[in-house]
Amino acid sequence: GENVEQHPSTLSVQEGDSAVIKCTYSDSASNYFPWYKQELGKRPQLIIDIRSNVGEKKDQRIAVTLNKTAKHFSLHITETQPEDSAVYFCAASQAGTALIFGKGTTLSVSS
Amino acid sequence: SAVISQKPSRDICQRGTSLTIQCQVDSQVTMMFWYRQQPGQSLTLIATANQGSEATYESGFVIDKFPISRPNLTFSTLTVSNMSPEDSSIYLCSVLDRGGNTEAFFGQGTRLTVV
Numbered sequence: 001g002e003n004v005e006q007h008p009s010t011l012s013v014q015e016g017d018s019a020v021i022k023c024t025y026s027d028s029a030s031n032y033f034p035w036y037k038q039e040l041g042k043r044p045q046l047i048i049d050i051r052s053n054v055g056e057k058k059d060q061r062i063a064v065t066l067n068k069t070a071k072h073f074s075l076h077i078t079e080t081q082p083e084d085s086a087v088y089f090c091a092a093s094q095a096g097t098a099l100i101f102g103k104g105t106t107l108s109v110s111s
Numbered sequence: 112s113a114v115i116s117q118k119p120s121r122d123i124c125q126r127g128t129s130l131t132i133q134c135q136v137d138s139q140v141t142m143m144f145w146y147r148q149q150p151g152q153s154l155t156l157i158a159t160a161n162q163g164s165e166a167t168y169e170s171g172f173v174i175d176k177f178p179i180s181r182p183n184l185t186f187s188t189l190t191v192s193n194m195s196p197e198d199s200s201i202y203l204c205s206v207l208d209r210g211g212n213t214e215a216f217f218g219q220g221t222r223l224t225v226v
Contacts, residue, residue: 001169001170032213034213034214034215042219043203043217043218043219043220044154044203044217046214046215049213049214089153089154091215093213095213096142096207096213097142097159098142098144098156098159098205099144099154099156099205099215100156101153101154101155102153103152103153104152104153
């Protein structure tokens with residue numbers, strides 16, 4: 001089955017800096033790669049996703065890149081703000097099946 | 112999008128007892144998923160609940176401990192049986208976007224504490 005590795009487990013940045021979180025996956029059949037943000041006590045919320053036919057996707061300050069050959073994908077947050085502080089999870093799946101999550105990255109943005 | 116109502120939102124239970132968690136979706140969905148999130152950890156898939164057939168369990172999870180029902184396309188239950196303190200976790204149900212976008216939506220979770 002699919003296995004998703006995520007690094008780093010914690011990340012501390014200054015407000016305005018960029019943050020990068022990296023994930024690798026094991027199943028070459030996976031074709032959907034979302035990123036979720038989870039604030040304390042709340043359910044995970046999708047922030048951006050990418051499909052295997054696309055190499056990069058951007059939404060304002062957030063971007064995701066995918067390297068299918070190397071089986072890794074990354075989340076990039078630019079101009080970080082204190083409200084970006086949360087736990088971020090990457091995940092992988094084949095379309096229409098359950099998501100398999102990485103272990104999460106706790107991002108702390110200090111002002 | 113899908114709106115998921117999950118209940119109870121939290122409960123404190125005695126060891127050895129069972130708790131049934133309910134998940135109601137505002138639209139018909141083919142598959143529903145149950146996850147466990149232990150304190151400070153990631154989401155681990157327990158099982159996939161399919162309407163009209165038995166649930167499919169992931170490695171490490173068994174039907175006797177986590178029986179699942181899926182009586183129709185909008186509802187599912189997960190029971191945590193013969194609970195021990197190690198079962199203290201958040202349990203979340205999830206569905207996929209029917210529009211085919213593959214986005215997963217989550218219920219608000221059930222915070223279970225076993226004492």
